[in-house]
Amino acid sequence: MKPVESVGAAARPAGMSDTAVTGTPHLMEGYNFAYLDEQTKRMVRRSILKAVAIPGHQVPFGSREMPLAYGWGTGGIQVTASILGPDDVLKVIDQGADDTTNAVSIRRLFERTAGVATTDHTEDATIIQTRHRVPEKPLRERQILVYQVPIPEPLRFVEPRELETRRLHALNEYDLMHLKLYEDIAKHGHIATTYDYPVLVHGRYLMSPSPIPKFDNPKMHRNPALQLFGAGREKRIYAVPPYTEVRSLDFEDHPFEIQHWEQQCEICGSGESFLDEVILDDHGRRMFVCSDTDYCRTRRDTAAAGQAAASPRRAAPEEA
């Protein structure tokens, strides 16, 4: 989060044209660097600092109306815009993939308004904005993972009222959630929450991890990267600082567990990544492939390189 220099003028854009300014060919004229004005970014950054100081606590912020619709990642976009500097390298994924339409659209917004370098490679990115996944490749220090969050309140579906849920957080009163999970077990024999699985952060705040599959929850625990969460429509920001304890709720006799597939990725052969099921024809034939496209391609490329070197029939799958 380095200070950002203002590039564009805050003047009224003439007919909202996107004619080029000097230097970067696709940069949009008439808008500030990374779209938001500097006062707004400062306000967002203050909220982020507060969120980092109180891990897992939802900080209200003056969310702005964005040129993308609510539900399309306006919270994540505002967080990214506020921390983005000219030297950052941005990666945007949706469902784990860099080429999903909304990921393409958000990346394009920052290419046009900030002119920053973008990448598909998890390890090359300084900021990764994501919807619904945590990358398979472990993150490192000085990387920031920005989550897009639809409903920041983990208690919302057991208690719809904001006044009430705020009180429950203040009192550290999370029995309602435990009760819900217990009812799952009583009814189905196991917990029936598969995504947006509630976590307790730093032993204090109950937090929504955003609708990532519970498969990704363990990756949040003591992650070296800073994890920021932005909810634009609900006007909340929260954070998990690096190396913070993130525990998925469970019971001693029903410990938390993640999804497993009997299949492996049909492209790279991984048996450890989260798999997408792709329907191939109208007879219901299907294949399973990695949802994390960068992870999958890297493994495939490594395997191909190994094949070229030693020419075995199939390279042994590497450890993830």
Add this chain to the structure above:
Amino acid sequence: MYVAVKGGERAILASHEAVAAARRGSLEVPEMTVTQIREQLGLAVDRVMAEGALYDPDLAALAIKQSRGDLLEAIHLLRAYRTTLPRLGFSAPIDTGRMAVRRRISATFKDVPGGQILGPTFDYTHRLLDFSLAAEGARPDQAHRHSLSTPAGDQHVGKSGNGNGANGTATPMPRILDVLHGEGLVEREREDDEAQPVADLTREPLTLPAERDARLQNLARADEGFLLGLGYSTQRGYGRNHPFAGEIRMGEVALEIVPEELGFAIDIGDLTVTECQMVNQFHGSKEVPPQFTRGYGLSFGYCERKTMAMALVDRALRGRELGEPVAAPAQDQEFVLYHSDALEAAGFVQHLKLPHYIDFQAELELVRRMRAEAAAASPVAVGSAGAASARTTSAQVTASAGESR
């Protein structure tokens, strides 16, 4: 085959081109100008300005053109533009008592000082399609000229019309509820307290319980359809508050700012606004004797339906303050204020079309596992159901084969 599932930048750009082509329509038809929209679709422009929270008829007309007449989309365009504008200062409160009135009616008194002025209302039109408007090459200007030359006094109802011009009466026209103040029958409006900053939901998030300033701002930006349904629900018994339309007025008000270096107000232009003052019955409490209470509605432009619904909902939301039981949806602050914004609602409802295959895959895995467990627990019942469904589609046969692997 696999890549086809995921979209690419080219597909997005192609969709932008498709939007532009669909917007333009047949090239044999002349393109509509922004000026035409501003002048001839004025009520659409007004709604976009009101919910877009930006008074600029030209930009609103542009947004309507760009959005192909989808007003929520136009409102989004205007709001997204609005957030980029710097704040130059704050205006003095507008004074609707000094409005150049084009329409002004009261349902509570037959005759009022200043008179009742119908103005450009659909109220007493017969909703019959006017095929003369569809006739090409007609001279629609005739009607326009006639309207301009009609003495405005003709739009007055009753005798006390003061005969001011159709473009608004310049003389102050007292607000009807103010006339009742003398008897203390209607609650007094709170005095403007300049020391107290006014809430601004575009800068600070909503906090609960919300004060009336924040609530009114929320309602002023709220979706007309949502408010209409809520207001209607209060009339049908869900939080009934016995409303009367005390006064509805529409016209131009002066916008004034007080620059610090001058210390006095200067007029920087006019706004068209619609204001609705509802009066509602109130039985009184231990502290307050029975009197009429108020619900208030205000919007940019001529949005009468919106301001009436807003006034009903404003009054309903005052239930807690007035010690009334709060049970109906329209009385529930959280329910109303969190679901009123068209952008938030439209965005979140429509985001369901974005890919959710990760979450769906997670659910699929769970449902398959639970079905397998159920089948193991009672092989007869679930097994036969499974066989029945497997017969219906080949897809399900493959699915159960996958499970057994």
